[in-house]
Amino acid sequence: MIINHPLLGPRDAAEFVYLGDESLIERPDPNAPDAADRFYEYGYLRDNPAGEHKELWYHEQGDRSWLVVTRNTITHQITHVELARDVARAKGRDR
Amino acid sequence: MRYSGFKVFLEGLTGNRGWKPAWRDPEPKSDYDVIIIGGGGHGLSTAYYLSKVYGVRNVAVLEKGWLGSGNIGRNTTIIRSNYMLPGNEPFYEFSLKLWEGLEQDFNYNAMISQRSILNLFHSDPQRDAFVRRANAMMLAGADAELADEAQLRRELPFLDFDNARFPIKGGLFQRRGGTVRHDAVAWGYARGADAEGVDIIQNCEVTGFQIENGICKGVQTTKGAINAKKIAVCVAGSSGRVMAMAGMRLPIESHVLQAFVSEGLKPVLPGVITFGAGHFYVSQSDKGGLVFGGDIDAYNSYAQRGNLPVVEDVAEGGMAIMPMIGRARLLRSWGGIMDMSMDGSPFIDKTHIGGLYFNGGWCYGGFKATPASGYCYAHLLAKDEPHPVATEMRLDRFKRGHLIDEKGQGNQPNLH
Ligand SMILES: Cc1cc2nc3c(=O)[nH]c(=O)nc-3n(C[C@H](O)[C@H](O)[C@H](O)COP(=O)(O)OP(=O)(O)OC[C@H]3O[C@@H](n4cnc5c(N)ncnc54)[C@H](O)[C@@H]3O)c2cc1C
Numbered sequence: 001m002i003i004n005h006p007l008l009g010p011r012d013a014a015e016f017v018y019l020g021d022e023s024l025i026e027r028p029d030p031n032a033p034d035a036a037d038r039f040y041e042y043g044y045l046r047d048n049p050a051g052e053h054k055e056l057w058y059h060e061q062g063d064r065s066w067l068v069v070t071r072n073t074i075t076h077q078i079t080h081v082e083l084a085r086d087v088a089r090a091k092g093r094d095r
Numbered sequence: 096m097r098y099s100g101f102k103v104f105l106e107g108l109t110g111n112r113g114w115k116p117a118w119r120d121p122e123p124k125s126d127y128d129v130i131i132i133g134g135g136g137h138g139l140s141t142a143y144y145l146s147k148v149y150g151v152r153n154v155a156v157l158e159k160g161w162l163g164s165g166n167i168g169r170n171t172t173i174i175r176s177n178y179m180l181p182g183n184e185p186f187y188e189f190s191l192k193l194w195e196g197l198e199q200d201f202n203y204n205a206m207i208s209q210r211s212i213l214n215l216f217h218s219d220p221q222r223d224a225f226v227r228r229a230n231a232m233m234l235a236g237a238d239a240e241l242a243d244e245a246q247l248r249r250e251l252p253f254l255d256f257d258n259a260r261f262p263i264k265g266g267l268f269q270r271r272g273g274t275v276r277h278d279a280v281a282w283g284y285a286r287g288a289d290a291e292g293v294d295i296i297q298n299c300e301v302t303g304f305q306i307e308n309g310i311c312k313g314v315q316t317t318k319g320a321i322n323a324k325k326i327a328v329c330v331a332g333s334s335g336r337v338m339a340m341a342g343m344r345l346p347i348e349s350h351v352l353q354a355f356v357s358e359g360l361k362p363v364l365p366g367v368i369t370f371g372a373g374h375f376y377v378s379q380s381d382k383g384g385l386v387f388g389g390d391i392d393a394y395n396s397y398a399q400r401g402n403l404p405v406v407e408d409v410a411e412g413g414m415a416i417m418p419m420i421g422r423a424r425l426l427r428s429w430g431g432i433m434d435m436s437m438d439g440s441p442f443i444d445k446t447h448i449g450g451l452y453f454n455g456g457w458c459y460g461g462f463k464a465t466p467a468s469g470y471c472y473a474h475l476l477a478k479d480e481p482h483p484v485a486t487e488m489r490l491d492r493f494k495r496g497h498l499i500d501e502k503g504q505g506n507q508p509n510l511h
Contacts, residue, residue, distance in 0.1 A: 001402055012404075013394075013402070013404070014404040018393050018394045018509060019507075020348065020395075020507075020508075020509075021395075040493060040494050041344075043437075043493070043506050044346045044437050044493040044494075044506055045344040045345065045346055046335070046344060046345065046346070046347065046348050047335070047339075047344060048335030048336075048339075048344075048345065048347060048348050048349055048395065049335070049336075049339075050333075050335070050336045050349075050397040053395055055394070055395065071394075073349070073395045073396050073397050073398070074397050074398055075398065076396065076398055076402070
């Protein structure tokens, strides 16, 4: 697989480390009344879809940026790559 | 029809005209006591023990493709019970004991071969960890044997003992481990279940659940709606997809695992050898091919095929520990979808939906579990309580903090 890095252009997926579902960006609020339940879901439950999947890849052997890659889990085709920082900011996070 | 040497002889004399199909090909009925979704190894063994041991008669297995099209026909056929944790080891030892009597029990030649499995170690701390595991195995009634370097040099002279990065210092044997003809396991259980009256329905994909007021009453399939008192999901790599139809999210990610086989060679490997540090394991099939593999591809996938970096990684691991493998030509490679769980251990449990049961999360190690998984799932379905060796394999264990994490890797499925 080739990941089209937004800053560095096309890179071999072997340069990256895979973390998992993009939802891992959205860490629950530890002060919420239902924090224990929300952390259980955040830590352990996954949508695991067959088809389009947004997921986190880390460019360990490159510029060490985190990317959100949109990839089809049935065909392995990658359709969209963004910097995780930009995705997090668009969700209202400060970084 | 019972298979026997005498029967083979008799059929040979009479033109082999007496053989019959090993199982029927029925149309689904409208109602069953138990529907098992997934005709892989675990679904078929569940049906077999459910009818034969627990006496539940009105049972169907629904398989979306043909029998053996999933992981049961794609794995590298290794059986063993060399686990460590109390939630796992008694279960896997129960499974190995069932393997030992299986061919007589279901009257089918599954080519079960207890040719041993060896885990190599390369340092003192790794040796200590293996000694600890060996002790845990023996406490659960399994066999374990520690071998030093000199013994391994005698038994397996072709290994690269003086490897610069991972010199071989010894290994942990389980002599009762080995390999099995994987397809024959599916066929043997299918034939055995069919003989007990189980309807095995192929090319019948489950496309939805009929859930009313929190109770599952049946399934929709490509062959129409079918009702049942209990619905037992057993779809391995498709677990996420199927349970999503019941509105459930699971502590599971699907990943692809690749495997490889070389051209046929004269016998060179006495048993199974695993080189964990180098992500490589190998055995030799009875046809002579070297059967080997390594790590999963490490990204979510339902594609049943992997990518080149892992092919390279496995080849490098093989060359590092067993340089003679470089002379063999690769014949085939393939992939299967693993239901990787959050702690690397499986589930055999009820769900919060009445009448709906779940078996999955087998990672890359579910073949060896086939007999015990079916036995324990059948126990749960028949009695609504877990079998004594499967009490820890619960879906809510992450919420309670009772993980069964053999490697201590945490909630990162691609590291288990
Ligand atoms: C390359 C490879 C090597 C492996 N090596 C080993 C090994 O050496 N030792 C070991 O112990 N384990 C090994 N495994 C793991 C082992 O094969 C699996 O854990 C085990 O086979 C899973 O259980 P199963 O046989 O029931 O799965 P499967 O055979 O995959 O059965 C699941 C079935 O469910 C069906 N299904 C899915 N969705 C639906 C639906 N909607 N409706 C109806 N049916 C459906 C599928 O078609 C499939 O036939 C390996 C796996 C792979 C891929």
